[in-house]
Amino acid sequence: MILSRRRFLGLAAAAVTTLPAAAAAAVADFGGRCRTSPGALAAGQWAMVIDSRRLARPERRAAVIAACHAFHNVPDLPGPRRVAWIEQHSFAETFPGLPSAFSPANLADRIFLTLCNHCRNPPCVRVCPTGATFRRQDGIVGMDSHRCIGCRYCMAACPFGARSFNFEDPRPAAVNPVYPLRERGVVEKCTFCAGRLSEGRLPLCVEAADGAIAFGDLADPASSVRSLLAENFAVRRNPGLGTEPGVYYIL
Amino acid sequence: MAARRLPFSRFSLWLLFLGCLSLPGAYFYLEQYRQGICLTGLSRDVPWGLYVAQFTFLVGVAASSVVFTLPAHFHQDQRFARLLLPAESLAIGAVFSACLFVFVDLGRPERLWNILLHPHPGSLIFWDMIALPGYLVLTSLLFWLRWNRQRHGIPPPPRTGGLLTLSIFWAFSIHTLTAFLYAGLPGRDFWFSAILAARFLASAFCSGPAILLLLALAGQRFFRLSPDPQALRALLRIITYTMGLTIFFFLLACFSVFYGQIPAQTASFAMLASSSSLPAWCLGTALVSFSLLACPAARAHPVLLPLSLVLVLVSIWLDKGYLFILGGFSRNPFGQAAFYAPSLPEACIALSIYACGALVVSIGLRLGSAEESGLRPEPGRGAASPGRERKGAAGEKFR
Numbered sequence: 001m002i003l004s005r006r007r008f009l010g011l012a013a014a015a016v017t018t019l020p021a022a023a024a025a026a027v028a029d030f031g032g033r034c035r036t037s038p039g040a041l042a043a044g045q046w047a048m049v050i051d052s053r054r055l056a057r058p059e060r061r062a063a064v065i066a067a068c069h070a071f072h073n074v075p076d077l078p079g080p081r082r083v084a085w086i087e088q089h090s091f092a093e094t095f096p097g098l099p100s101a102f103s104p105a106n107l108a109d110r111i112f113l114t115l116c117n118h119c120r121n122p123p124c125v126r127v128c129p130t131g132a133t134f135r136r137q138d139g140i141v142g143m144d145s146h147r148c149i150g151c152r153y154c155m156a157a158c159p160f161g162a163r164s165f166n167f168e169d170p171r172p173a174a175v176n177p178v179y180p181l182r183e184r185g186v187v188e189k190c191t192f193c194a195g196r197l198s199e200g201r202l203p204l205c206v207e208a209a210d211g212a213i214a215f216g217d218l219a220d221p222a223s224s225v226r227s228l229l230a231e232n233f234a235v236r237r238n239p240g241l242g243t244e245p246g247v248y249y250i251l
Numbered sequence: 252m253a254a255r256r257l258p259f260s261r262f263s264l265w266l267l268f269l270g271c272l273s274l275p276g277a278y279f280y281l282e283q284y285r286q287g288i289c290l291t292g293l294s295r296d297v298p299w300g301l302y303v304a305q306f307t308f309l310v311g312v313a314a315s316s317v318v319f320t321l322p323a324h325f326h327q328d329q330r331f332a333r334l335l336l337p338a339e340s341l342a343i344g345a346v347f348s349a350c351l352f353v354f355v356d357l358g359r360p361e362r363l364w365n366i367l368l369h370p371h372p373g374s375l376i377f378w379d380m381i382a383l384p385g386y387l388v389l390t391s392l393l394f395w396l397r398w399n400r401q402r403h404g405i406p407p408p409p410r411t412g413g414l415l416t417l418s419i420f421w422a423f424s425i426h427t428l429t430a431f432l433y434a435g436l437p438g439r440d441f442w443f444s445a446i447l448a449a450r451f452l453a454s455a456f457c458s459g460p461a462i463l464l465l466l467a468l469a470g471q472r473f474f475r476l477s478p479d480p481q482a483l484r485a486l487l488r489i490i491t492y493t494m495g496l497t498i499f500f501f502l503l504a505c506f507s508v509f510y511g512q513i514p515a516q517t518a519s520f521a522m523l524a525s526s527s528s529l530p531a532w533c534l535g536t537a538l539v540s541f542s543l544l545a546c547p548a549a550r551a552h553p554v555l556l557p558l559s560l561v562l563v564l565v566s567i568w569l570d571k572g573y574l575f576i577l578g579g580f581s582r583n584p585f586g587q588a589a590f591y592a593p594s595l596p597e598a599c600i601a602l603s604i605y606a607c608g609a610l611v612v613s614i615g616l617r618l619g620s621a622e623e624s625g626l627r628p629e630p631g632r633g634a635a636s637p638g639r640e641r642k643g644a645a646g647e648k649f650r
Contacts, residue, residue, distance in 0.1 A: 080296060127374050128374055151357055151376060155298040156439065160584050184288075185359045
């Protein structure tokens with residue numbers, strides 16, 4: 001049988017429209033299950049409490065940032081296209097709407113560390129079209145940069161400015177061969193050092209802060225973060241948005 | 252006269268011109284693919300810019316074909332039925348360009364299929380990935396069926412009714428989806444508005460017909476076409492009312508923001524308004540074009556009518572094609588004003604995608620511009636007759 005051109009074009013059009021859908025159905029993943037290694041730190045909901053009073057000195061904050069960025073090979077790009085997992089911002093910038101004209105001077109001038117809040121209800125995860133960013137059972141909002149298509153919807157959705165995009169190749173910045181480097185065109189952010197937790201170690205910023213940052217399980221009443229939150233009034237960034245941030249600040 | 256001695260028709264020269272127009276953009280896109288999105292003016296604070304804005308504008312233009320399909324199909328309105336081929340050509344070109352704009356915006360375009368390989372229906376981009384190519388296929392199919400019957404002089408069979416009904420609902424859906432991309436993000440106060448989808452649809456329904464009407468008016472010279480006065484009047488009425496609705500819906504959003512006086516919301520409007528003079532131009536052109544369109548004397552005027560249509564397009568392009576996206580990012584999550592201006596490579600890429608879209612629309616208009624079309628040839632014009640012969644010859648080749 002000889003296909004007429006018209007019939008061939010019709011068949012080709014039908015194939016082009018149905019094949020991607022069939023391929024997608026064939027290889028669709030059914031949700032990743034995570035395994036924990038022996039000796040790994042586990043939690044119901046990881047959370048962080050930052051005592052901003054004890055990080056008032058600039059060199060202490062710089063040490064925390066350097067520890068994170070050096071290990072994770074975060075490129076040092078200045079300006080509006082910077083990549084940052086943990087940053088410094090003023091009181092008014094960190095908590096817009098919170099300061100008044102009569103706030104104490106030591107608070108108004110204080111600089112705060114800002115990072116991914118690992119929200120319990122993360123909008124970035126909701127909007128990601130590929131599941132490249134996901135919320136784990138222990139509350140960590142992870143990032144698979146190999147699946148990321150670089151649409152930057154998560155950056156538009158994050159109300160905390162915690163996400164960075166690799167506008168250019170970060171490669172010359174590589175110094176630490178232990179940690180994988182990202183590529184241009186993908187989004188990255190703080191992972192609460194998920195890799196270190198699986199080795200039984202605390203996040204780098206927690207170690208570098210020398211007690212000024214506590215990290216623990218919010219679901220465990222005996223955890224360090226729970227006792228800190230019970231003893232001190234702590235605030236979260238923009239809690240009214242309902243994202244349930246997991247990073248608390250003692251003012 | 253000189254054009255007639257060339258081995259090419261004026262139409263092929265026009266296509267060649269569009270092809271050349273897309274070359275710098277193609278070069279810059281290869282560079283962008285090689286170097287990264289750093290070639291654009293985008294930043295950490297403004298992760299979406301010109302590309303996503305053009306996508307928003309063009310999905311509206313594509314959805315506006317419903318202005319013709321709905322009355323033609325549901326109400327058997329012949330004035331609109333005769334305009335379906337040009338309207339579908341415009342929709343095909345617009346949705347094709349919109350898809351290209353999404354593609355060039357991706358940091359990792361080769362991983363596009365991850366959206367289907369790892370589907371996340373909670374993300375609106377997943378639905379866009381289905382809706383936009385789906386609309387392209389659906390509209391192309393309807394165009395092909397209609398064009399095929401028209402050139403053979405066969406009346407349309409009733410079996411396409413289901414496809415037409417589907418395309419009407421699909422058109423509303425694609426632009427509602429576009430609005431949902433923005434309208435549900437916590438912390439993006441400029442976008443967080445329930446009226447957004449209605450506002451988008453209203454402005455879409457005047458932008459698409461305005462382009463088509465301008466093409467029809469220009470067509471008297473360039474496309475050897477003249478608009479059916481009945482269809483023209485009906486279209487103008489639709490453009491006027493939907494432009495009025497667009498302004499009204501915008502004012503509704505403004506009321507909530509400025510009467511409510513929630514600082515984050517007022518700040519996002521104020522920071523956008525103070526960033527440049529473009530918001531003032533957007534509002535100004537909207538008000539002037541609506542006033543002109545609402546005035547019967549201006550509607551009948553040979554210069555004021557095209558002028559008001561151009562102003563409609565300028566206003567809606569400034570809104571959806573530029574300022575609306577910036578508004579969402581005008582105030583960054585730290586409460587500071589963010590800056591964005593498209594780079595030259597970015598603008599060239601955008602221009603080349605528009606050239607590709609125009610190429611598709613031109614071919615569609617050319618195929619669809621037969622006697623039966625509402626944009627029918629004008630028999631009285633001297634320049635029209637040799638052109639019609641040439642077109643007839645081209646028509647033979649397609650058979």
